[in-house]
Amino acid sequence: MHKKKPITVVKIGGNIIDDAQELKQFLADFAKIDGLKVLVHGGGKSATKMAQSIGLVPQMIDGRRITDAAMLEVVVMIYAGQINKDIVAQLQANDANAMGFSGADGNLIQSDKRNHPTIDYGFVGDVKKVNTTLLETLLNSGIVPVFCAITHDKNGQLLNTNADTIASELAIALSEFFEVTLSYCFEKPGVLYDAEDDSSVITKMNPELYAKLKAEKAIHSGMIPKLDNCFNSLSKGVQQIKIGHHKMLQNTNAVCTTIEL
Amino acid sequence: MHKKKPITVVKIGGNIIDDAQELKQFLADFAKIDGLKVLVHGGGKSATKMAQSIGLVPQMIDGRRITDAAMLEVVVMIYAGQINKDIVAQLQANDANAMGFSGADGNLIQSDKRNHPTIDYGFVGDVKKVNTTLLETLLNSGIVPVFCAITHDKNGQLLNTNADTIASELAIALSEFFEVTLSYCFEKPGVLYDAEDDSSVITKMNPELYAKLKAEKAIHSGMIPKLDNCFNSLSKGVQQIKIGHHKMLQNTNAVCTTIEL
Numbered sequence: 072m073h074k075k076k077p078i079t080v081v082k083i084g085g086n087i088i089d090d091a092q093e094l095k096q097f098l099a100d101f102a103k104i105d106g107l108k109v110l111v112h113g114g115g116k117s118a119t120k121m122a123q124s125i126g127l128v129p130q131m132i133d134g135r136r137i138t139d140a141a142m143l144e145v146v147v148m149i150y151a152g153q154i155n156k157d158i159v160a161q162l163q164a165n166d167a168n169a170m171g172f173s174g175a176d177g178n179l180i181q182s183d184k185r186n187h188p189t190i191d192y193g194f195v196g197d198v199k200k201v202n203t204t205l206l207e208t209l210l211n212s213g214i215v216p217v218f219c220a221i222t223h224d225k226n227g228q229l230l231n232t233n234a235d236t237i238a239s240e241l242a243i244a245l246s247e248f249f250e251v252t253l254s255y256c257f258e259k260p261g262v263l264y265d266a267e268d269d270s271s272v273i274t275k276m277n278p279e280l281y282a283k284l285k286a287e288k289a290i291h292s293g294m295i296p297k298l299d300n301c302f303n304s305l306s307k308g309v310q311q312i313k314i315g316h317h318k319m320l321q322n323t324n325a326v327c328t329t330i331e332l
Numbered sequence: 333m334h335k336k337k338p339i340t341v342v343k344i345g346g347n348i349i350d351d352a353q354e355l356k357q358f359l360a361d362f363a364k365i366d367g368l369k370v371l372v373h374g375g376g377k378s379a380t381k382m383a384q385s386i387g388l389v390p391q392m393i394d395g396r397r398i399t400d401a402a403m404l405e406v407v408v409m410i411y412a413g414q415i416n417k418d419i420v421a422q423l424q425a426n427d428a429n430a431m432g433f434s435g436a437d438g439n440l441i442q443s444d445k446r447n448h449p450t451i452d453y454g455f456v457g458d459v460k461k462v463n464t465t466l467l468e469t470l471l472n473s474g475i476v477p478v479f480c481a482i483t484h485d486k487n488g489q490l491l492n493t494n495a496d497t498i499a500s501e502l503a504i505a506l507s508e509f510f511e512v513t514l515s516y517c518f519e520k521p522g523v524l525y526d527a528e529d530d531s532s533v534i535t536k537m538n539p540e541l542y543a544k545l546k547a548e549k550a551i552h553s554g555m556i557p558k559l560d561n562c563f564n565s566l567s568k569g570v571q572q573i574k575i576g577h578h579k580m581l582q583n584t585n586a587v588c589t590t591i592e593l
Binding site for chain 1: 382408409410411412413414416417418420421422424429430431432433434436437438466469473475482484486489490
């Protein structure tokens with residue numbers, strides 16, 4: 072068997088997207104990553120701002136946006152339009168041959184509308200299937216795919232979808248053909264023991280430590296689905312996962328959290 | 333030399349996009365076109381409506397939108413986000429493997445910011461170059477490209493670009509590898525002698541007739557750049573051009589205007 076080619080899947084959070092200078096610096100660093108790469112971006116605050124400016128009242132349950140038809144229009148506009156195309160144009164200026172996608176494009180990511188027993192999340196999708204064959208063709212043509220957090224159900228319905236989940240599902244699907252490193256970039260240098268202390272980075276996280284920190288409530292609610300995603304991805308074939316500030320992409324000595332099984 | 337494969341490039345105007353039922357019917361017909369195909373869509377009224385709802389005042393000169401930075405954000409959101417992704421999702425539901433693009437994606441269409449001696453059009457682009465090699469790879473992978481009227485300058489700047497021009501530039505570029513039919517679909521059955529009489533379709537338009545009708549002022553201002561584009565495309569290698577209602581896509585006997593050199 073041939074050794075698999077390495078690929079880097081990077082997910083950036085809203086705080087990078089909301090800060091034009093930080094985004095610019097991130098994209099310059101991302102463009103310099105050697106070899107194959109994929110970018111997944113969340114939404115930032117623009118969708119909420121746009122919704123408010125046209126009179127919609129955003130609804131959240133457990134930190135998740137409830138996506139009614141009007142809000143879906145807004146997130147599609149902002150995520151797949153404004154943010155995605157701005158990122159693609161900037162990467163092109165950095166000589167990365169970026170191409171922006173929702174899951175509907177090329178049926179790259181198909182989802183099921185979430186069917187929850189008690190909460191109606193609205194037009195929210197849970198990833199069902201990644202079109203890895205087409206993705207591999209694109210990557211082998213030198214394309215740098217840039218995914219926004221919108222998917223579809225293949226029946227004409229676009230669906231708002233969690234960007235962390237998209238990143239981990241892409242990483243899992245790609246691990247069939249590639250040796251995948253998945254990097255979650257955000258404003259902090261890693262997962263912290265003490266949320267108030269940026270020097271308290273947990274450099275190695277494994278399931279035992281995770282269980283212990285959850286029991287101690289040292290791991291916060293927003294971090295739990297992120298870490299659950301990570302352990303799930305590792306168990307399904309992803310080679311390596313890192314969480315930290317985007318400077319870890321260019322500086323392999325930068326402090327960050329490495330997730331291990 | 334091998335015979336070139338046929339390809340159909342279709343451009344739809346704003347009136348189809350603004351009418352959900354008409355758009356749905358058009359997309360079902362478009363999906364059924366045999367063989368390779370490309371769709372180019374204009375913007376419709378949504379961008380103007382969105383601009384107004386967030387307090388922008390659209391400016392037009394000679395029927396062309398003046399695109400300042402705020403208006404560019406709106407057209408990118410609406411054209412590349414809302415309209416493009418809705419069309420892609422609907423085509424996917426019709427089993428066409430659609431993939432939505434701005435010109436920035438894969439550097440498929442690079443433009444120069446318009447430099448006019450007297451009018452500052454703002455962030456408006458004139459097409460400079462089509463990345464035909466990548467487009468051919470995508471088409472040969474079974475992709476149905478769907479282009480919105482946004483391009484970029486390869487230096488990080490997105491640019492608002494006339495959709496008719498994008499359609500004709502794509503058709504010209506593709507004619508190097510394919511036998512191209514370019515179809516402009518709108519709400520009328522073709523170019524009319526009498527704008528008030530839908531039965532007055534000019535079924536064959538050639539340069540002599542065009543010159544005569546322009547001199548008689550029977551051809552309207554909006555139709556002039558469209559027809560200029562058509563004759564330019566034919567002289568540069570496009571095989572066939574049709575203007576008419578989208579029913580001509582499925583019914584080869586439907587009345588329409590065929591443009592000839």
